[in-house]
Amino acid sequence: MATDTDTGRVEEFGEVSRVRGIAFEYLSLGASVLGIFALAVLLIYVTIDAFDLANANPLWLLTYFLTLVVPFLGFCLYSARDRTLTRRAVTVAGGGLVAVAVAFTLVETFVGQVPRLNWQLTYLFVVIIPLTGYLVYMGARGRPGSVGFGMVGRLIGGTAIGLAFSVLFLVFDERLWFLAYTLGIVPALLAYAYGRLRDTPAAVTAALPISILGMVLAVFVREVLRTYPTTAFIYLWTLAIPIAAAGAVVVNGRGSRTAALTAGGVPLALATAVGLFGRAAGLGVGGPNALLVIAVTGVPVAAYLHRVFDVGEGVSGLGLPVLLVAGALAGAFLVELFGIPTPSPWVSETFLTEAPSRTATEAGLYPAIVGSVIIIAMVAVLSFALGVATSVFLEEYTADTGVVGALTRLLQINIANLAAVPSVVYGLLGLGLFANLLGFGFGTAVTVSLTLSLLILPITIISAQEAIRSVPDDLRRGSDAMGATRWQTTKNVVLPEAFPGILTGTILALGRAIGETAPLIMVGAATTVFSPPSSLFSKFSAMPMQIYAWANFPQAEFRYGVVAAGVITLLIILIGMNGTAILLRNRAERGN
Amino acid sequence: MSNTETKPSDSLITTDVETGSNDRTAPSDRTAVAARDLNVFYGDEQAIDDVSMEIPEKRVTALIGPSGCGKSTFLRCINRMNDMIEVCRVEGDIEFGGKNVYDDDVDPVALRRKIGMVFQKPNPFPKSIRDNVAYGLKIQGFDGDVDERVEESLKGAALWDEVKDQLGSSGLDLSGGQQQRLCIARAIAPDPEVILMDEPTSALDPVAASKIEDLIDDLAEEYTVIIVTHNMQQAARISDRTAVFLTGGRLVEYDDTTKIFEDPEEQRVEDYITGKFG
Numbered sequence: 001m002a003t004d005t006d007t008g009r010v011e012e013f014g015e016v017s018r019v020r021g022i023a024f025e026y027l028s029l030g031a032s033v034l035g036i037f038a039l040a041v042l043l044i045y046v047t048i049d050a051f052d053l054a055n056a057n058p059l060w061l062l063t064y065f066l067t068l069v070v071p072f073l074g075f076c077l078y079s080a081r082d083r084t085l086t087r088r089a090v091t092v093a094g095g096g097l098v099a100v101a102v103a104f105t106l107v108e109t110f111v112g113q114v115p116r117l118n119w120q121l122t123y124l125f126v127v128i129i130p131l132t133g134y135l136v137y138m139g140a141r142g143r144p145g146s147v148g149f150g151m152v153g154r155l156i157g158g159t160a161i162g163l164a165f166s167v168l169f170l171v172f173d174e175r176l177w178f179l180a181y182t183l184g185i186v187p188a189l190l191a192y193a194y195g196r197l198r199d200t201p202a203a204v205t206a207a208l209p210i211s212i213l214g215m216v217l218a219v220f221v222r223e224v225l226r227t228y229p230t231t232a233f234i235y236l237w238t239l240a241i242p243i244a245a246a247g248a249v250v251v252n253g254r255g256s257r258t259a260a261l262t263a264g265g266v267p268l269a270l271a272t273a274v275g276l277f278g279r280a281a282g283l284g285v286g287g288p289n290a291l292l293v294i295a296v297t298g299v300p301v302a303a304y305l306h307r308v309f310d311v312g313e314g315v316s317g318l319g320l321p322v323l324l325v326a327g328a329l330a331g332a333f334l335v336e337l338f339g340i341p342t343p344s345p346w347v348s349e350t351f352l353t354e355a356p357s358r359t360a361t362e363a364g365l366y367p368a369i370v371g372s373v374i375i376i377a378m379v380a381v382l383s384f385a386l387g388v389a390t391s392v393f394l395e396e397y398t399a400d401t402g403v404v405g406a407l408t409r410l411l412q413i414n415i416a417n418l419a420a421v422p423s424v425v426y427g428l429l430g431l432g433l434f435a436n437l438l439g440f441g442f443g444t445a446v447t448v449s450l451t452l453s454l455l456i457l458p459i460t461i462i463s464a465q466e467a468i469r470s471v472p473d474d475l476r477r478g479s480d481a482m483g484a485t486r487w488q489t490t491k492n493v494v495l496p497e498a499f500p501g502i503l504t505g506t507i508l509a510l511g512r513a514i515g516e517t518a519p520l521i522m523v524g525a526a527t528t529v530f531s532p533p534s535s536l537f538s539k540f541s542a543m544p545m546q547i548y549a550w551a552n553f554p555q556a557e558f559r560y561g562v563v564a565a566g567v568i569t570l571l572i573i574l575i576g577m578n579g580t581a582i583l584l585r586n587r588a589e590r591g592n
Numbered sequence: 593m594s595n596t597e598t599k600p601s602d603s604l605i606t607t608d609v610e611t612g613s614n615d616r617t618a619p620s621d622r623t624a625v626a627a628r629d630l631n632v633f634y635g636d637e638q639a640i641d642d643v644s645m646e647i648p649e650k651r652v653t654a655l656i657g658p659s660g661c662g663k664s665t666f667l668r669c670i671n672r673m674n675d676m677i678e679v680c681r682v683e684g685d686i687e688f689g690g691k692n693v694y695d696d697d698v699d700p701v702a703l704r705r706k707i708g709m710v711f712q713k714p715n716p717f718p719k720s721i722r723d724n725v726a727y728g729l730k731i732q733g734f735d736g737d738v739d740e741r742v743e744e745s746l747k748g749a750a751l752w753d754e755v756k757d758q759l760g761s762s763g764l765d766l767s768g769g770q771q772q773r774l775c776i777a778r779a780i781a782p783d784p785e786v787i788l789m790d791e792p793t794s795a796l797d798p799v800a801a802s803k804i805e806d807l808i809d810d811l812a813e814e815y816t817v818i819i820v821t822h823n824m825q826q827a828a829r830i831s832d833r834t835a836v837f838l839t840g841g842r843l844v845e846y847d848d849t850t851k852i853f854e855d856p857e858e859q860r861v862e863d864y865i866t867g868k869f870g
Contacts, residue, residue: 201735401678474715481673482728482778483705492731497718 043571044125045116049564051345054116059340061120067334068327069128075320076135079145085138089131096127143313148320154304155321157580158297165239165296166289167373171445171536174235175228179221181238184214232275232288240275240295244268247299251306263306267298346565355530356546360557365566368546369573370532371445372514375542376577378449379456379513384506386453387460388495390415391502394461395468396490419458426455427522435523442524445536451519456509463505467498500585507581511574517544543570623687624649624786624816625670630684632665632674632841639665640841642684647833652808652817654831654849656824658864662841663820667788670818671707672700688786705732708779708815712791714771716763716778721746721755724763724774728782741781749777750807769800776807780815787811789819793826805830824865828853836861 048054073093077086104119139145169177188211195203228234248264275291308315335342354364398408430451434440440447471494479489495502526541527549533540547566550558625647632640640662647653655663665674672693674680685692693703705728716724723730725742734741742759746752751773755766763774772792779787789808793801808830811817821827827834828849835846838860845852845861856862 199735201733399678472715474711474713475717477673477676478711478715478717478775478778479727479731480676481671481704481709481711482731482782483701483703484731485701488731492727493717 046564046567047125048116048121049560050347050568052343052561053121056121056343057341058118058120059338060335060342061124063334063340064328064331065124065128067331068324069132071323071327073132073135075148075323076132076139076145079139079142079148079314079317080135081142082138085135089135092131093127096131097123100126144317145314147308147314147317149317150304150308151301151318152321152324153583154300155297157576158300159293160576160580162293162296163289164373164377166292167370167532168377169231170370171374171533171538173222174231176218176222178228178234178238179218179225180215183218183221184211187211187214230288232291235288235292235295236272236275240268240271240291243295243299247303251303255306255310259306263302264299267295267302270298271295346561347568351562351565352569356528360555360562363550363558363562365543365546365569367529367532368541368543368566369569371529371540372543372570372573374445374533374536374540375449375452376510376514378445379452380506380510382449382453383456383460383509383513384502386457387464387506388502390457390461391464391468392490392495395465396486396494415458415461419462422518423455423516424518424522426451427519429454430519430523441537443520443526443539445533445538445540447523448520448525448540448542451523452513452516455516455519456513459509459512460506463508464498464502467501467505468494470501471497500588503581503585503588507578507585511578514542514574514577515544515570517548520545543573622649623647624689625818626685626687627666627669628685628687630666630669630682630686632662632669632683633681634677635679638841640669643841643843645835645843645846647816647818649816650812650814651832652812652819652830653833653835654827655818655820655835655837656822656827656864657837658839659822661837661839663835663837664790665841666837667790667818667820670786670788671704671709672698673704673709675700705782706785708782708784708787710772710775710779710787710789710792713795714768714775716766716771716774718762718764720760721763721766721774722759725777725781727778732782734782742777745777745781748780748811749773750803750810751777767800769796769803772796772800772804773807776804776811780811784815786816786818789817791820791822794822801826824867836864838864 073089077089080086100123101119104114104122107114136145136149140149188207191203191210192207195201195205195207229237244264244267247267248260251263252260271291271294274286274294275288276286278286278290280286305318308318334340350362351364352369353366354362355367356365357363394408394412399405400408430447431442434447434450435442440450475493475497476489479493484492520542525545526539527545529539529541543566547563547570550563550566553559553562623646627643627645630640630643631638643662643666655666657663668674669682669686670688670693674682682694684694686694688703688707691698693700708728717727719727722739722742725745726738728734729738729741743752743756746755751770754770755774758765763771766774772795776787776792792808793804796804805826808817808819812832819827819831831849833847834849834852836844836852836856836858838844845856845858847857852861853865856865
């Protein structure tokens, strides 16, 4: 170009072949589509079985479609405020209906009967559910949508966390917790607050020893003291009041004192009223668990309401929970009115709250759900603590060179290899070490949790190391140059920055832990127990064990219906847990 | 204030005469940092070769020289940041306040609390602006009024007016030049005696760089500033003393900036400064 040739023009640039690249692109596309397609077909059938959709009357589907799904999609479109999107959504919904019906009829005519599917269900799974997912994603970008989903998420998440707490208190002694909280945590917090307000560093430093001392004291007092307040009062004092106080502090940070008192006080008062007097007043709900759930749900909801009204944008999104409840009620009313036959889903209240049974219709998963929740909680705490500690040590404290460096590398290689050891082998380890040698008992919550923690520990360590390694060295050097000790740099700079990544790894590993069956069989966990565990050392079961047991039952109802219901419950709990953790992680990322 | 902005330089030497000749022309009689027979090795490779120099208190001392000449290594020796590099070996003395910082009884962490450092690439922590500035106070257990000190430091770094309404927002939301001034505010908040700057403006645009230069000029009222720079004009504009390192980690010439830029003793230094070599 720069040097002029005779003509100054290039006759031809030639051509570069892209055949291999294109072939590779489509092969990878095909591979991923195949995997996702197989998984989707499986999930569709499990869902159909679990909710008995194969026998659902088309009118029943239509009713709920019109009262629940259509308003919800409308809400998403309203939030997205995008004419093109609306037009496209309507085209997809309408065109999809025709296309699915035609394609389904053609397949039925020329290929053969499709088992347990009709075109309405196919339309639901192939068109409506993906469309809903997409519209939720688009709607969440608009302010009303994000407010609405935030609200619904807090309502559902709060309830789930409240229920999980109450489940944990089935095995953990709430009286011991009451004493530990009263004697350890409260005095420590008071000392800390006093130290902060009065500028007395000694009081701040004393907070940690005070809490440890108080907790040790609590263990002794528990042996001696015989009279305790009721469970409802313990929940109120140790959980509801601190949660309300935390909510009030958060609101106070962004707004006025009155708003803070309201946001903390109203849910607390409601929880107390329903929890202590709900049963007596004939409300139908009440007791300590109701108190806990209302407090855990109410405070975040109140704080969120305050924020939404404070920002003043997308207030209409608060109507989403109302819209959904009203839609469900309207659907139920119409079904009742016209006498439309309703399907009887296997995932029902009985299934979630009753013990297993010999008859399929009475079978329940409750003891196994409780068992799984307890395992998840213990494994999460154990593997997170051990994993973070190990990875921090390996990444921040050990040297890279010399003898120490060589030892570190050896340790690294071993950890990586441990991640590949089959879970049955870990089961054997748990059996030998925890059940036999240490005497924690066969198939108890402690044995199972420790075994599963060991199982996922290598994965947790490796992912946490990866997260810590990805913290830029600039930040470490910046902190070091300020005269920070290694520990101060790790605590103040490295860990906060690595936290989202560490959380991601732990979540993935936890997902694996709750689905494990083989190590549970090895350490002798029961396939079926009829009452939820009452202590950490009582016999108990987990969801995958129970599902595995049901799958071997001779009756077809068990193998299709009940197993499907179990799988769906397991998946929902797993996805809910992962979803919550991912939301928390995203929040931590944005918090930066 | 320096008058660099009002009079654009037409040659290196005039610039230097004008800025170097502000209120700090007389050489300080007190030494803040002194190197004696300093040799630094990375493994077998020698990065600094027998350097001895005395850096005056409350002056701006510039270290210039081509890439790989050991000037950044020298800077990192002063607050013992080279300790972090496992293959690095230091021989000789660095005296700070009359004490050799490489003595066995010196805690490098305690030493760094007296010497602030600003890096080439702005590296604010992913925390709020306030927490960034208060970081040094927090880790050193400062028991005075943190907010007051944060405000003072941000004013000292000429950033207060731009960020006073958003102290709670993340330090990473600031522009590159603001981030670097935030890092300077962070470095001066615990009130160190010396501030080390390792090419603090090389990642910034000219406008942001000139703000930092003005700031360095002000900082020298209170602190001893030692700055590594690749930018000869910058060294001429802001420094009182200039040390020229050339390849092999040798300190070739160290004198008043005026002298170095007007009439260097060594031909090699003149070649380097005028761009014939380097």
